Amino acid sequence: MKPASLVTILVLAKVAGLSSRTLPLSLWLPSVLFWDDVAVGVALWAIDRVVKRPRVTTAIYWIVIGWTVLNVPVVRALSSPLTVNMLGAAGGALRDSVTHYATAGNTLIVTCLLLLAWRLPRELARIPPLAAMISTLAAIAVALPGPLVERRVDVHGFERNAVTALVRTSLPRVEGRELAGEWRLSPMLGLASLTPVDLGSLRHAAAGRNVALIALESTAAQYLRSYGAADDPMPNLTWLAETAIQFDRAYAVYPESIKGLFALLCSRSPAFDIPAEVHARAACAPLARAFSTAGYRTALFHSGRFAYLGMQEVVARQGFETLEDAGAIGGNVQSSFGVDEPATVSRMLAWVDALGRDERFFLTYLPVAGHHPYPAAQPGPFAGSDDLSAYKNALYDGDRSLGALLQGLRARGHDRDTMFVLYGDHGEAFGQHDGNFGHTLFIYDENVRVPLYVSIPGVTTGRVTVPNVASTIDIAPTILELAGLPVPGAYEGQSLLEPRSRLALFQTDYSLGLFGLQDGCWKYIFEIDSSRSRLFDTCADPQESRDRALELPSRVRAYSARLRAWTSATRAAMERAP
Numbered sequence: 343m344k345p346a347s348l349v350t351i352l353v354l355a356k357v358a359g360l361s362s363r364t365l366p367l368s369l370w371l372p373s374v375l376f377w378d379d380v381a382v383g384v385a386l387w388a389i390d391r392v393v394k395r396p397r398v399t400t401a402i403y404w405i406v407i408g409w410t411v412l413n414v415p416v417v418r419a420l421s422s423p424l425t426v427n428m429l430g431a432a433g434g435a436l437r438d439s440v441t442h443y444a445t446a447g448n449t450l451i452v453t454c455l456l457l458l459a460w461r462l463p464r465e466l467a468r469i470p471p472l473a474a475m476i477s478t479l480a481a482i483a484v485a486l487p488g489p490l491v492e493r494r495v496d497v498h499g500f501e502r503n504a505v506t507a508l509v510r511t512s513l514p515r516v517e518g519r520e521l522a523g524e525w526r527l528s529p530m531l532g533l534a535s536l537t538p539v540d541l542g543s544l545r546h547a548a549a550g551r552n553v554a555l556i557a558l559e560s561t562a563a564q565y566l567r568s569y570g571a572a573d574d575p576m577p578n579l580t581w582l583a584e585t586a587i588q589f590d591r592a593y594a595v596y597p598e599s600i601k602g603l604f605a606l607l608c609s610r611s612p613a614f615d616i617p618a619e620v621h622a623r624a625a626c627a628p629l630a631r632a633f634s635t636a637g638y639r640t641a642l643f644h645s646g647r648f649a650y651l652g653m654q655e656v657v658a659r660q661g662f663e664t665l666e667d668a669g670a671i672g673g674n675v676q677s678s679f680g681v682d683e684p685a686t687v688s689r690m691l692a693w694v695d696a697l698g699r700d701e702r703f704f705l706t707y708l709p710v711a712g713h714h715p716y717p718a719a720q721p722g723p724f725a726g727s728d729d730l731s732a733y734k735n736a737l738y739d740g741d742r743s744l745g746a747l748l749q750g751l752r753a754r755g756h757d758r759d760t761m762f763v764l765y766g767d768h769g770e771a772f773g774q775h776d777g778n779f780g781h782t783l784f785i786y787d788e789n790v791r792v793p794l795y796v797s798i799p800g801v802t803t804g805r806v807t808v809p810n811v812a813s814t815i816d817i818a819p820t821i822l823e824l825a826g827l828p829v830p831g832a833y834e835g836q837s838l839l840e841p842r843s844r845l846a847l848f849q850t851d852y853s854l855g856l857f858g859l860q861d862g863c864w865k866y867i868f869e870i871d872s873s874r875s876r877l878f879d880t881c882a883d884p885q886e887s888r889d890r891a892l893e894l895p896s897r898v899r900a901y902s903a904r905l906r907a908w909t910s911a912t913r914a915a916m917e918r919a920p
Contacts, residue, residue: 344403345390346474347462349383349481351455352503355410358451359417360500364776370491377488378506380481382406406505407459413504414455415448421777422853423504425511428782430617430651493872498777499854507853515855515870516614518914525908526813526836526845528861529900536862536881538810540841541587547801548761549826553633553704554751555763555817556744559599560712560781561737562769563592563793568805573724575737578745582762582797584805589838592794592812593846593860597768597781600651602814603708606765607660609818609833613916614909615851619652622659623919627830629818631661633704636827639663641693641703643671645686646710662706664693682719683711683743691750707747711740712770714780729779730772758799763821765814766792774885782852785867786886790848790858796824811860812838813846847908857905866901875902 353376365371386406390399413423422428466474492501502510558579567574568583569590595605601612601621608626612618630640641664648654648667657665671689672682690707697703711718712733720742722735751757771778771788778784794812796802815835822829823837836844846860855870863881868874875898877891891898 352379377485380485423507546826561766576741586797622655
């Protein structure tokens with residue numbers, strides 16, 4: 343009875359996790375949604391028949407049950423069970439996010455499922471053998487078509503249970519192949535939908551200036567006033583944008599901070615299903631080292647912790663003269679997300695004060711304000727009790743410290759001799775697309791379209807909005823060209839001062855395997871697990887609500903081929919890392 347009980351618990355856990363999600367109406371929906379659950383039950387039955395040791399079967403039963411019920415709150419929050427990559431991110435650095443979902447409702451669901459798992463085998467044993475056989479055959483009959491019709495019903499990966507999600511993401515999903523190509527050249531030549539702007543007159547415009555590179559944690563462009571939002575959660579940033587170059591179509595290459603930081607500082611694409619710590623060993627021409635070689639003093643300050651997903655390994659090889667995180671700044675080495683942002687700003691200004699009068703600096707600031715679960719040191723102006731309001735208040739809290747940094751540099755006379763580059767390391771989602779919460783699981787615009795500003799006081803005297811498609815791997819060569827320094831030939835990114843049409847390429851491997859690109863107005867997403875394509879005209883449909891993949895098959899084929907080749911090539915390149 344344990345296999346039947348296990349299937350029952352798996353199904354109930356899935357229903358509990360997806361109770362608030364919208365699923366397509368289809369006769370095939372039960373087959374697609376539950377065939378993984380029946381398959382796990384059949385696997386337990388087969389093990390029981392082969393091993394013939396009840397204790398082994400019972401142990402496996404409770405291991406699977408325990409893992410399944412643990413994942414229910416995760417699915418309720420993120421619409422995905424834990425995968426291999428998600429497990430890697432669920433350590434101490436995310437303790438606050440994990441405990442945020444230890445609610446009374448989730449605790450009740452988990453407790454009820456555990457009690458039912460304990461009682462159910464005894465109750466099912468009372469069912470007459472014929473009725474049990476009919477029920478078993480009916481479940482198998484429903485499940486059998488599942489693998490064959492999975493592509494007909496798009497359930498966004500909800501068919502996976504806690505066990506199969508872990509198994510599927512443990513297996514290779516992309517084969518590394520040695521390929522060469524102009525990956526960011528549009529395969530739809532002659533069909534450009536945007537006219538790029540030439541910024542060539544700004545070459546060397548920041549030569550001899552200091553450089554402040556500031557990340558905006560979990561900040562999607564669509565939430566900011568300068569990008570058209572009704573609210574203004576970052577008024578200091580809005581003020582700075584009035585005298586900045588603003589790139590309207592900038593995209594993170596990966597919707598997570600560590601691989602995203604590698605991509606920016608090394609100007610190269612991260613690899614699919616390759617851990618961040620492996621990226622630390624990859625060939626890199628670090629941006630910080632280019633400035634250090636040119637005589638700049640260099641420092642990176644992070645108000646979070648380096649001990650997260652290989653971040654320590656990545657930043658240690660970047661050539662920064664000074665590297666400090668929350669532990670060094672505030673002394674709290676056990677913190678989950680770090681110290682308050684004001685402490686980091688004070689430490690950065692003290693570092694600037696310690697420099698010689700004639701020393702130039704390259705300063706990088708990585709705040710954590712804006713990261714889930716959206717804590718704020720002071721109340722903000724957004725009164726709602728929902729996550730989006732809390733997020734905006736967290737951005738507002740971080741913006742106070744941004745303002746303090748700008749004011750501190752102004753008070754020291756560095757407002758006129760410093761170039762400011764601010765970018766979002768990735769976005770943040772709040773259900774704009776069904777099941778899309780947080781930032782890592784999807785690559786819709788709320789996940790990967792980020793703000794990007796360049797302000798050169800005295801040069802950029804008014805806001806200039808640029809429609810050119812940009813990627814975060816373009817930031818390093820753009821900064822170097824503005825500063826009048828050589829751009830390493832190893833960079834994959836291109837200076838954004840050039841009036842070239844280029845693609846932005848991005849991917850995520852946290853749950854479903856997703857590759858995507860932005861080509862002018864066109865946004866394409868490919869789901870590797872199901873080979874499903876989505877195509878949106880983001881100029882006419884900025885909410886990405888109308889999928890046009892069936893209307894434009896030639897565009898879909900061209901984009902799919904480009905993404906498959908790019909992903910295979912980047913993986914092969916990373917596999918060569920020592």
